Amino acid sequence: MEVEAYIGRDDRASHARFGETRRNRVMFGPPGHAYVYLVYGMYDCLNVITEPAGSPAALLIRAVEPLEGIDAMRIGRTLRATTRRHSLGAAAIAAQADRIARLPADRLASGPGLVAAAFGLGTDRTGTDLCDPASPVRLETPPANEPAAVVDATPRIGIDYAGEPWTTCPWRLIERGHGSVSGPRSSR
DNA sequence: GCAAGGATATCG
């Protein structure tokens, strides 16, 4: 599991830095809801609102460790990789499907765009109550015997535009020992 | 190393 924290209007790396807009409206709403946005024109990113209404803060879910539904996650990844493309021939579609079929489980959601793809989430999921047991996408309480996670903290990724101290504050949190982490494998 | 890809916030 890998997440990044974006906290408040003053956080120059946060979508809330310009105040409330149509895109980030749910950031200013109640906690436990989903904020899904489109980045770089082709990838959706899942965030969880973390503070009470009026206090815009969220966690960007950058990577998760697949435990169940791995086949379903492959389908989600394949769908996202082969649709929403203007011109993709049959051979290219087959190549994408084959590439994803060969991915190890811990690489199915090892990046913010890949998390949303694996779960089949789009921007239309924004506002979903992730704490509602009836929600198709939700957060669940871990088993009581779940061991406590050891967490490493590093600077956040892809926010050089924010300036100091936001580019260096260690608000990217990574569960140590998990294979599902974003970024090139060579850097791990 | 870099192109793909479209919404968005900000400017004329």
Added chain:
DNA sequence: GATATCCTTGCA
């Protein structure tokens, strides 16, 4: 209305 930019990914 136009456009520079963006909390990325996968292939050259």
